Amino acid sequence: xxxxxxxxxxxxxxFEERESAHxxxxxxQVLVRVAAAGVNPxxxxxxxxxxxxxxxxxxxxxxxxxxxTIAEAGPGAGGFRVGDEVYGMAGGVGGLQGTLAExxxxxxxxxxxxxxxxxxxxxxxxxxxxxxAWEGLVDRANVQEGQAVLIHAGAGGVGNIAIQIAQAFGAxxxxxxxxxxxxxxxxxxxxxxxxxxxxxxxYVEACTQGRGFDVVYDTVGGATLDASxxxxxxxxxxxxxxxxxxxxxxxxxxxxxxxxSGVFTLLPLLTGENRAPHGAILRRVAAMVEAGRVTPFLSExxxxxxxxxxxxxxVAAGSFGKVVVEIxx
Numbered sequence: 001x002x003x004x005x006x007x008x009x010x011x012x013x014x015f016e017e018r019e020s021a022h023x024x025x026x027x028x029q030v031l032v033r034v035a036a037a038g039v040n041p042x043x044x045x046x047x048x049x050x051x052x053x054x055x056x057x058x059x060x061x062x063x064x065x066x067x068x069t070i071a072e073a074g075p076g077a078g079g080f081r082v083g084d085e086v087y088g089m090a091g092g093v094g095g096l097q098g099t100l101a102e103x104x105x106x107x108x109x110x111x112x113x114x115x116x117x118x119x120x121x122x123x124x125x126x127x128x129x130x131x132x133a134w135e136g137l138v139d140r141a142n143v144q145e146g147q148a149v150l151i152h153a154g155a156g157g158v159g160n161i162a163i164q165i166a167q168a169f170g171a172x173x174x175x176x177x178x179x180x181x182x183x184x185x186x187x188x189x190x191x192x193x194x195x196x197x198x199x200x201x202x203y204v205e206a207c208t209q210g211r212g213f214d215v216v217y218d219t220v221g222g223a224t225l226d227a228s229x230x231x232x233x234x235x236x237x238x239x240x241x242x243x244x245x246x247x248x249x250x251x252x253x254x255x256x257x258x259x260x261s262g263v264f265t266l267l268p269l270l271t272g273e274n275r276a277p278h279g280a281i282l283r284r285v286a287a288m289v290e291a292g293r294v295t296p297f298l299s300e301x302x303x304x305x306x307x308x309x310x311x312x313x314x315v316a317a318g319s320f321g322k323v324v325v326e327i328x329x
Contacts, residue, residue, distance in 0.1 A: 002020060003022060003101060003103045005017075005018055005020040005097070005100065006100040007059050007060065008060060009058060009059040010049075010058055010059070011049025011058065012048055015305075020097075022103065025105050029074040029108065030072065030080050030086070030106060030111070031071045031072040031074075033068050033070075033102065034066050034099055034102060035066075035067055035326070035327060036324050037063045037098075037124055037324065037325045037327060038063065038066070038124040038125050038323070038325075039063060039311055039323040040128050040157065041157070041316075042093075042128070043063050043064065043092065043098075043315070044315050046092070046093070047312060054266060056094065060098065061092070061097045061100050062092055062098045063092050063100045064090065064092035064093060064127070065088075065089055065090075065124050065125070065127045066099035066124055067086070068087075068104075068120065068328070069083060069086070070085075070086060071103065077108055078108055085120070086111040086114055087111065087115075087123040087282065088106060088278070089110060089127040089128050090111065091104060091269065093270060094266070100308070101327075102327060107275055109276045110278050112282035114286070115290050116290055121298070122296045122298065123296075125297075125322035126161070126289075127282065128157075130281065130282070131278055131282070132161075132263060133158055133161045133165050134284070134285065135263050135277075136162070136240035136242065137165055137166055137215065137240070138169070140261040140263065141215045141217075141261070143166050143215055144169060144171070145169065146171070146172070147170075147171045148172050148213045148214050149166040149214065149216075149217070150176070151163050151173060151175045151176075151219070152217065152220050152224050153176065153220050154176060154190055155175075155177045155320075156219055157322055158242060159217075159219050160184065160185070161294065163185060163188045164295070165288075166215070167293075172191075173189070174190060175191070175193065176194075176203075177194070178194065178195070179197070191207065193207070201230075204231050208233070212234060212256070213231055213233060214236065216228040216239045217241075218241040218244065221246060225239075225241050226252070228241070229252040229253040229256075229258075229260075230252045235257045235258070237256060237258035238258065239261070240262075241261075242262075242264075242265070244262050298322050299314065299322060301314065301323075302324075302326065304327070
C-alpha cells in the first residue's frame with residue numbers, strides 16, 4: 001500500500017507530492033489516517049533550513065501536529081483501537097516523518113483521544129501549543145489559584161493557550177500584545193498590556209502594585225526574556241521560556257532570588273525518551289476542552305494540500321490564528 005505525502009527536498013524548496021510506502025505499526029504504535037495537520041512557525045523554519053535544533057534533515061515530510069483516525073493498531077496499543085479519533089504531536093523532527101501526509105505511524109505515548117467537541121481541523125491546531133504551554137505553566141511553574149501570571153505574546157499560538165490554561169488553574173492572567181490584538185486576550189479574560197507603549201516598570205506597578213508576577217512565561221525570546229527577569233516576583237517568582245536560546249544576564253533574576261526554567265517540547269521526539277507525558281498532557285487538555293475551558297484559536301482561512309505554499313507563507317508572515325491544512329475526511 002502507498003499513500004500521498006508532501007515533501008520538501010531542500011531549504012526553501014517548493015512542496016512535492018509523492019507516493020510513500022505504507023509501514024506496518026510496530027509495538028506500541030498506531031497508524032493514523034491524517035485528517036488535518038497544524039502548521040507552526042517551527043515548521044516554516046525547518047523548511048527554510050533555519051531550525052538546527054529540530055534535527056530534521058531535508059528531504060522530509062514536514063509538520064508536527066495532526067488529528068486523524070486510527071487505521072491500524074500495532075501490538076500493545078493499549079486503549080487505542082481502529083476507528084478511534086486521536087490528536088497529537090506525531091513527528092516532523094529528528095528524522096521522523098511529519099504529518100503532511102495521508103498516513104503517519106506514531107508511538108501511542110504521543111497521542112490521545114481527540115476532544116469529542118472539536119472537529120479534526122480544530123484538534124490539529126492544539127498539540128504543540130498545549131504541550132508547550134502545559135510543560136511551562138504546570139510542570140515547571142506549578143501554576144496555582146490566586147497567582148498573577150504574565151504571558152508574553154498572548155495572542156500567539158502558545159500564548160493564547162497559555163492564558164486559558166493558567167486561568168483554568170485559577171490564576172489571574174496578564175498578557176503582552178500589540179494594541180491591535182488587545183481584543184484577542186481580553187476576550188479570553190486576560191488583562192492586555194501594550195508592550196510598545198508601556199515600560200516593564202510601569203506594567204509591573206499597574207498590574208501587581210510593584211510586587212512582580214508570580215509566573216512569567218516568555219514565548220518570544222531575546223529582549224522579552226530579559227524583561228521577564230525584571231518583572232518576576234522576588235523570592236518565589238518563576239520565569240519560563242520556550243525560546244530562551246540567546247545570551248542573557250542573569251543578574252536581574254538573581255537579585256530577585258527568583259528561578260528560571262527552559263521549555264523544550266521537542267526533546268521527547270528527538271531522543272525517544274520520556275514521551276508518555278505528552279500523551280498524558282493531551283488527555284488532560286482534552287478533558288478541559290470538553291469542559292469548555294480551552295478553545296483553539298484558528299485562522300479564518302482554510303487550506304488543503306493544493307495550497308500548501310499559501311499556508312506556510314501565512315505562518316511565516318505571522319498568522320492571526322493557527323493555520324491548519326485539511327488532508328482527508
